[in-house]
Amino acid sequence: MCKHILNAQVSIRAQCCQRWFDCADCHAEVSDHQLSKTLEMVFACKKCKKCFRKDMENFDETDEYCPHCDNHYVLDAKTPSFGIGVEGEDPRKDNRMIKDERLKQDPNKSIFNQDFSYKMG
Numbered sequence: 001m002c003k004h005i006l007n008a009q010v011s012i013r014a015q016c017c018q019r020w021f022d023c024a025d026c027h028a029e030v031s032d033h034q035l036s037k038t039l040e041m042v043f044a045c046k047k048c049k050k051c052f053r054k055d056m057e058n059f060d061e062t063d064e065y066c067p068h069c070d071n072h073y074v075l076d077a078k079t080p081s082f083g084i085g086v087e088g089e090d091p092r093k094d095n096r097m098i099k100d101e102r103l104k105q106d107p108n109k110s111i112f113n114q115d116f117s118y119k120m121g
Contacts, residue, residue: 004023004079006078009045009047009071009075011044012042012043013042013044015036016036045066045069047069048068048071052066
């Protein structure tokens with residue numbers, strides 16, 4: 001699982017050390033050498049778990065899909081971003097705290113009008 005690219009669809013085999021990585025940053029974190037450049041790349045699809053080779057000199061739009069399962073693996077990378085927010089601030093996502101003013105409220109259903117003295121001991 002790559003922590004740099006959240007939607008990685010394939011793993012790439014590094015030509016220099018013959019190990020599998022999701023991105024170049026993952027290779028840089030665990031290796032003591034630079035990633036060697038090559039024109040033929042070996043990919044492993046994360047959907048069907050099958051390997052395939054692609055020639056990067058003749059790469060076109062039809063090569064953006066896995067030849068085994070047609071998974072589209074060339075996507076815009078989604079990288080993790082930090083954000084601060086308050087949970088439940090968007091009423092479209094969480095509307096439990098919004099009272100519908102159109103409905104007539106039953107006073108007996110309020111938690112403030114109930115007798116809980118038997119639970120207090």
